[in-house]
Structure formats: C-alpha cells, structure tokens
Amino acid sequence: MKSFLPLIREEWRLLLFGFTMTFGSSLGQTYFIGLFSGEIRDEIGLSHGEFGGIYSAATLASALLLLKTGSLIDRLDLRQYAYAVAVGLALGCLLMAGTNGVALLFVAILTLRHLGQGLMSMAGSTTMVRYLDRYRGKASAISGIGYSLSEAILPSLVIALMAILGWRLSWIFWGCALLIAVPLITRFMLHEHTERHDKYLASIGTGQGASDGVASRQWTRAEVLRDSAFYLFLPALLAQPLLFTGFMFHQVHLVEAKAWDLTAWASLYIVYALTSTGCKLIAGVVVDRWGAVRMVPLVCLPLGFGLLAIAMTDQFTAAIVFMCLMGISVGFYSTVSSPFYADMYGTLHLGSIKSVTTFTMVFATAVTPVAMGWMIDAGVSINAMALGGLGYTLAASGLAGVAAFRYIGRTHPPFEGKL
Template sequence: MQKKIALKLNQYGFYGWFILFLSAIAMFFSSPGQTYSISVFIDSYILEFGYSRTLISSIYSMATVLSGILMIFVGKAVDHFGSRFMLVTVGILLTLTAFFNSFVANIPMIFVGFFLLRFLGQGSLTLIPASLVPQWFDKRRALAISLLSLGTIFGNLLVPAFNLHMINTYGWSNAWRSWGLLLLFVLVPLMWFFIVNKPEDIGLLPDNKARTDNLTADQVFDAMAKKSFSLSEALRTKEFWFVGIISMIIPMVTTGMMFHFFSLMASKGIPESSAAFVIGLVALPGFLIPVIAGTIIDKYRSKHILMMTLGLLTLDLLFMLKVQTVIEASIFILIYGLVTNVQNVTTNVIWVRYFGRLHLGSIRGAATVFMVIGSAFGTIPFGLSYDLTGDYQAVFIVMALATILGMIMALFIKKPVK
C-alpha cells in the first residue's frame, strides 16, 4: 500500500524529498535515547532513589558501550529486512521502552532502561534514517544528509525544555509515558504508511533521474552490486578503519566537553548563567549546513574537506586554552558547531560514496560502533585532566593532537576500488 501512496505523491514532486522529511522526523524521535534528553531525568532519579551521580553516570556509560557494540547487527538487519520494517519495529520497541522507563525502581532496571534507550533511540533511530536517505539521492546527497540532521538539531533545541516541563508538571514517570504515546501514535504510523526502502522499488532512480534503459529489477540490482562493497570487503580497506577512527574524534570531544561544560566554563571564570547561554549556541551553525553542503561537500573531494575541518578543529581546540571571556567562549562554540557539523555530514557522505548503496546498512552499523564508543569514553579524559591538574588545559592539548592524527589519516584515504 505504501508503494501506491508513494507513486501517487511522486506526481507532485520527487518522493525522495518526502522520504527525507520522514527520516528527519525519525531522527527527531531518536530524542528519548539522546543524552540531551536523558540528562533531564537524571536529577529526578537521584532525588527519587538516592543514587550518586557517579553511579548513574557509570551505568549510563556501560549501557552506551553495549548498545554501540550491537549496532553492527542493526545495520545487517537494515540490509536484510529493509528500512521500513526496521523503522516500524524500532518505533514499537522504543514505545515499549519509554513505558518501561516510567516504572524503573532500582539500578538493574535503570541500566536496562538506559541500554534500550541508547540502543533503540540514539543508535538505531539515527543509523536507519542515515542509511535510508542516501538510497534516494546521488548528486544532492550531501544536501539531503545535511537536511536530515535538522531532525537532531530541532530535537536538541526543543526536547530538553519539553522534558523539563513534563517532569515539573506531571512527574518523571508521566514524562516517559508521554514519549511512549507520541512514538506510538506519530512515529510508527508515519513509518508504516509512507516509507519506501529505495527509489527502484517504485520504478524511480536516485535524484528522480530519468530511466534511459530497459533494465529489469534483477539487472538494476546486479549493476548496484558491482559498485557496492560488502561489509567484509569494506573491512579489508584502510579507508573503513581510517574514516572510522576519524569519526570517533568529534563524539569523544563533544560528549566529554558537554558533560563537563559548566565546570569548564567555571575554570575560565565564566558564570553559570553565561555558560547556559554559550552552550546553546552550538546548535546554531547546523542551520547553515544545507547551504554549505550544496556548495562545498557535494562538489569537492571528501578527504580534502575532512583535512580542512580537522585542521580548523585543531586550531579551535587550542584557542580554548586562551578563552577567558563570554565572547571568546561564544566564538569557540560557534566555530566548533560549524566545523563538527560539516565533518559529520562529510563522513556520512563518505560511507555511501566510497562503499556503495547495496550493503550500506551493514557498513553504517559497523561504523556506528566507532562513534558510540568515542561518545561513551569521552568523559573520562576530561575528568582525569581536571582531577590531576585542576583544570581542562591538558585535555584540550591531547584532543588537538588527536585531531592532528585524524588529519594525517585523512591525507591517506581515497575512494577504494572493488
């Protein structure tokens, strides 16, 4: 039925744009599993159950690592069952997870709740849309992926305030139940009725290009297979490992810095009220990315863009060593937000540009392991820097060295030949 709906709507414009819109909605509904959403519930857990912040943080990190390791299986399931089936399934499971989290009462239940939120929300509901959208776009792929990220940006802007309002008004249990209802009655029906796995399923081509051949579906599949790497083939290329390691850097820096952000700003003499303003600025450059994607990322070699962003990120991290005022901190965070958004879109483009469309889910699933592990361990070096030296200067030097290493790796990558 969804194919008939898609063909009907395609008469009014390329259906890929509607797929992109739905995928951005799915990215928004990954919010229950994102740190910016879960963090609002932490104080309620501590107040309700009397657990320490260290204990809650530790089980959160363990749950994140475990969920990241399992992402490779989600990627394989996307290739086997298709994005539509997986989006509906994950949507239903995340609905049940939200209701489960409304009943947590002890550490084992909180751990299970964190794991399911990270596995289904932060992991699966970002992996699947990121594998679906590149199936529908080729020449405008970077633009499409950058627009996809707006789902996460709006989640970052809106969800913390929504969670806080629901918790303060109705309690944390009912806040989780509200997410369950939203997932069940908004996300799941949209994914069920409107998602189509790839344009070829309804007789189209990426970017709505005109068919210039009389190929059968099997012949189209064979042509795609000749250009696509399997996961095992991708794992044998240095590009998979180099790009994977590069993709760890930003989640590691971002998670560590944001987790300790108010402490970091205090070490610079910046008050909490000003720090709250500064941290919100990180989302603003994301609205410029669609323009940058269309003018730069779609037109220039990915390795050169990676080298540029990693070089700018190195300079920005070293600039933090000199930050002392709110204006300087704002400049740092705006540059950081811009550079990291460009790099994230570029790495997402690389996976499909280098390894093809056919096994993209499996390859993206394996690649997600790098990002989740980087995110899970990001808080540790920042904490060590503060505990051992009394400030965060040392960790920013270490992170700058890591970005330089990533820049060297980017120098040696090129599109692999199957």
Template sequence: MSNSNKFSLINPAKAPFFYGYVVLFIGSIGVLASIPGQTVGVSVFTDPVKDALGLSRNQFSNAYMIGTLLSAFFVAKAGVLFDAYGARYVAFFASFFLGVSLLLLSVSVEISEGLQSILSLNSFMVPFVVMTILFFFIRFCGQGVLTMASRNMIMIWFDKNRGKVNSISSITVSLGFSSSPIFINKLIDDHGWEMSWQILAVCLFIFSFLVIQLYRNRPEDFNLKPDGVHKKRRSIKTEKAESNFSLEQAKKTRAFWMFGLALAFNSFFITGFTFHVVSIFASQDYSKSQAIAVFLPISVIAITVSTLCNILSDYISHKIYLYIMLASGVLASLGLLFLSQTFGVYMLMAGLGIFGGLFAVVNAVTWPRFFGRKHLGAITGKVMSFLVIGSAVAPSLFSYCFTSLGSYRYISYVTLAFLLFLLIGSYKVKNPQ
C-alpha cells in the same frame, strides 16, 4: 513489491510525485524520534531520576556509560539486519522497543524497590544495575538503531541529490535536537519525570505505526530509481558506475578508518563538552546562563555549515571535508585549552559549530558515496559503534581531568595528539569508488 508494502495502505508506485520526498520527511522525523535515547534527551532527566533512585551523580553517570558501551557492541549487528530486512522493519522494532524501555524507566523506582525486597538487599547496586540495563536498551534502540535506519533510508532513496536532501534533513534535525531540552524540561516541570517518559513512550508507539505505513526500504522495490529517475531512463553507464563494498572490503580502505575515527572524535568531544558544559565554564568563572548561551551560536554555525556543505557535497571531493573537520577539531581543542581568554571561547564555539555541521554531512552522505548502497547498514552500523563508544567514555574522561588534574584544559592535550594522528593518516585518503 507486495512484500515491501505489507501491512501498509500506501503504495509508493502509485504516488503522484516521487515517494522519496515522503521518505525524506518521515526519515527526518525518525531521527528526531530517537531523542529520548540520545544524550540530549537523557541529560534533562539526570537530577530528578538519580535523586529518586538514591544514586550519586557518579553512579548514575557510570550506569549510563556502561549501558552505552554495551550497546556499541550490538549496533554493528543491527546494521547487518538493516541490510537483510531494510529500514522499515528495523526502524519499527527500534521505535517500539524504545517506547517500551521508556515505560520501564518511568517505573524504575518501583522496579528497584521490588528487587531489593525480593533479594533482601538494600544496596545502591540494585538501582545501578536496573538503570544500566535500561540505558543499554534506550541507547541501542534510540541513538543506535533508529537513527541509523532512518538516515540510511533517506540516503538510499537519493543519489545525485543526496547532499541537497540531506541539507533539508539536517536543518530539521538540528533545530529539533537544539530545542528538545527546553521541551522535555517543560514536560518534566508540568507532569513529573515519570509521566514525561510515559508521554514520550506513547508518542513512540504512534510513530512505530507510522513507520510501517510510510517507511520504505528501496526505490527499486517499486520499479523506481533514486532521485525519481525511472528505471528505463537510467543509462547503462550510470547503472554500472557504483561499486558496492562489503563491510570487510570497506575496513581494508584508509578512508573507512579515517572518516570513521574523525566522526568518533566528534561524538567524543561534543558529548564530553555538552555533559559538563556548566562545570567547564564555571571553572573559568562564567555563569550558568553564559555557559548555556554558547549553544545558540554553535547551532547557527552548524546549520549554516551543514546546509552549504550538504549542497556542495554533490560536486566536490569529501576528502576536503575530512581536512576541514580535523582542522575544526584542532580549533575547538585549542579553544578549550585557552578558555580563560575571550578568544578561546570564540575558538571553541567556531570549532564545535563547524565540526558539528560537517558531521551531519559526512555521517550521512559519505558512506553511500564511497562504498555504495548494498551493504550500507553493515558499514554504518560499524561506524555507529565507534560513535557510541566515543560518546560513552567522554563524560568520564572529561570528569577525570577535572577532578584529578584540576582543570578540563588537560583533555585538550589528548585530543590534539589524536587529531595530529588523524591528520597524518588522512594524507593518502581517497574515494574507493
């Protein structure tokens, strides 16, 4: 216990209430702290930063894609570190180095100009490489490691009430993510993009201190049990109920691949849509304000679905959720295909809302429910690499369909074919437990 509580003034074993509720609060804040490394947090900086560096939109987007793809290969390894050292240290280093990366991004122009002077090379490749490396760090630390560690920690502290507490966390995270572009845009307007990244970095340094003080790896480290049940009160039957799968064992199950690929598809479609949302709607003669307005109903649907399905997840089979996710993906794809029609807009919003709401449930609750808690980091780390790859390639593929084929609608044929494959493959999915 002393090692689990090292460097902290707070002992969960002496808390007057179940410490898991503190974990729920600080872990949800941890997911929100990853926003500077998420697409929603980076996209607001795109125009001012690329102009300052002298990069075109394609060059800036490609640097983002390459940095994100590189981070995908290391996220799975971070999951192994999570299993070995726990959420506390992994989240601390992730938040601290995300802050360091933001400080470096704030002086990326000076770094690029300094390297160009040293190398006597006046080429776009210098700022391109600088941004690729820095994008790798913020995507790895933010979207990958900090998100995974924070979400997994919450799931480890709860079992029977896992769905209910995840509904609370999901609402907090959804509201935070949906409002973050407005907050960051205001920050940039008031202080400039350089100072904005520096302010966010200071916030992350403060949060990294809170991680050491409040994050805790497992309730068992303090003679506690998930959901607050004391060790002596947990029956022998319940103790033996959970089987813990290693990553290699999980990869041999159909459930791992079907759920993992369904989540990756969600990451792909939503990232591609969000990245090009104004252009997608402009191609069908919609205004920018009309394009941005779709996010409000999508968020309302997502929060409603997430809350309801998180609560029900403690009682019903998650295979039902997999089918609903795939059906909503079909709905969103058809909506994009028929976006020129009014009903297509509604189909797109409904599909994205349902898919996004279920994503929050499945990506948090399903993995410990199906494969146990012991190797949760390795398993979710591998799944996170699927998500990162999907989010990396989506903007370029969506852009290719538009620039080469003249319409975004053609991406729907690809997504519908992939969803058909997943629907067929999911027929025999079952809970490995």
C-alpha cells in the same frame, strides 16, 4: 540554497521520513536522557558517579549489540524496520517510567540508547544516501536538521512537561507520542517504497546506481575492515563525537575553571545550534558538488581550533569562538559522514558497515568522559586537555588527507563535480 528546491519538490516524502527518524532518535540521545538525571538519581538513590557508570555500561552494551543488529536495515523492508524500532523505543520509554532499581534502569537506558541513538538514527542517515544517491549531501543535510531542531525545542518542552506531569508520566507521554507519530508518518511517506526499493536493487545490479565519484562496487563489512584507507579516515570521523562528548560532559568544570558565568555559557547553545544548522545546509551543497571523501580531512579542524581558543585565553570571547567553531564541525560532520561511507563502499551493505563505525563512535563517547574525569582528578588542566584535543584533530586530519589524496588519484581530478 535554491539548489535544495528541486530535491524537496521531488522527494519531500522520503525527506520527511528521514527527518522524522533523526528527530525521533532524540529520545535515546544523551542530552534528552540527561534532562531526567536529577529525578532518576534522587528516586533510586544514586550518586553522580553511579548513574554515570550505569549509563556508560548501558551505552557500551548498546554499541556491542549494534554489531549484530545494525545490518537489519539491509535485510528488512524499511517500513517494517521503522515500525519495529518505534515500538521498541516506545517500550524503552515505558521501562524508564517504571524504573525502580539499578537493573531496570540499565535495561531502560540500553533500550533507549540502542533503538534511539543507534537504530533509529541509522535509519534516517542510511535511507538518504541509499535512495537519493544523486543528492546524498543535500538529503543528509535536510534529514540532519531533525537533530538540530530536537536539540533546540525539546529541552524546554521536557522541563515544562516534567513540572506538570512529573518525570515518570513524562516518559509515558513521550513514548506514546512516538508510538503514534512515527508509524503514521512512515505509512504515508513510504507507501510507494516497494517500487523505489526494487528500482534501487535493479540499479545496483546493473551498476547504474553510482553517480560521479561514487563507488560502484558494493563492499561487505569484512572487506571494509580489511581496507587500510578505512583506518586512515576513521580518526577524523571520530574526532567530533569523541571531543564534543568529552568536553560537553565536563562543561561545568570547564566553565568553573575559566570563571565564566554558567547562564551566559548556556545561552551560547543557540549560537551553536544556528551555526550547526547553517553548516549542514552548506555541507550538503559542497558534498554533492565535490564529494564527501574530500571533505573528511577538514571536518574536525574547526573544532580543533575552537579548543585552541579555549587553551589560549580565559576571556569569554573564547567560549563564543569555541561554540561557533564546534557548530561548524558538527554541522559538516553530520552531513558528510553517511555520504562518505556510501561514496567509499557503496550502499547495499551500508547498515552492516555503519554498525561497525557506530560501535566505534559510541565506544569513544562512552570512554572519553571517564578518561577526562580521571585526568581532571589527577590535576590535568582544562587548557592542557584542550591542547591535546587540538593535537588529535591535526593528526587525524593529516591521516585522512593522505587517504583522500589516494582516493582522488584513483577516481578523478579534484574539484570536478556538479551542483
């Protein structure tokens, strides 16, 4: 991975900012909030279903709100945007700490999901592809390690802190830590951002901001929504968040149906995290060499074959294969998705465009657990659902392949690029 070193030496400040945004967004991610679910349900007196309903409703409301707020990163100074999101996310932590009923719980989850999973996550990915257009893949990979690192270390820290402080004071701690760390890092890492942004706008105006294989036209959101290729690519880009969320939300049922040991299953998350991190770095090199558009038809296939492994056997080896293949898909997806939209549609209105795609993704992740829950209640086997997931990935990959073939034909021959 020596090809990463020139980028790190040259742009370590901006990379650290992107990493901070993706890491900090963890406070609004499902896995982080879910660690407090038992204490919250016991305190307020909610069943699993009631808490899940409140969470899904808040997540859907967050997605709808993102259609309006997603374009803020296109219009605000990046430093002001980061400060505002950090303050808002910290406020969400304080709201969660003070939750005493359903209404306040809904508002707290809405704030955490919208500002964490939505706006802060968007800041990291958008900044990388907007200002580092020559290294979009590698920059996205480095920034995306923030997700993997947070998933690896925060659960243990959260559980330990809850044992010491309790769940309410823990939320206050995390909110204060975020409020101190993010503005400080933003101030020092983006102290020369005005000059960088002016150069970016100048390059867009002269058409010099597009490297080989990258769209020079700056599409608006309305134009993207009228583009037929967008709808051919979208199912493949939704496959990983849709299927990952659905099967992970019901992972206890999966483990029970397969008669696996839950502790052994949980230990595989280390394998998943390592695989995902390695594939992010590989994907960064691949994207910068051959472009993100070519990779989209392939990103969901490993997950599909992982689901096939689950459907074929009850042996625990299927769990190992599934976790490894899921890590491959997640690693490539997280690195490919933002450069893809930049390559296809430009970066000037990227926040506005990604607000639509993020809305679609969040909607899918909110609906899939409920839909799979209904199927489980109706007696549909986990094997049948896994085969259905495989069928979805194959169909989505085929549609994206058609769109990618058309795109390549309009730009340049395949496999012509540079490291």
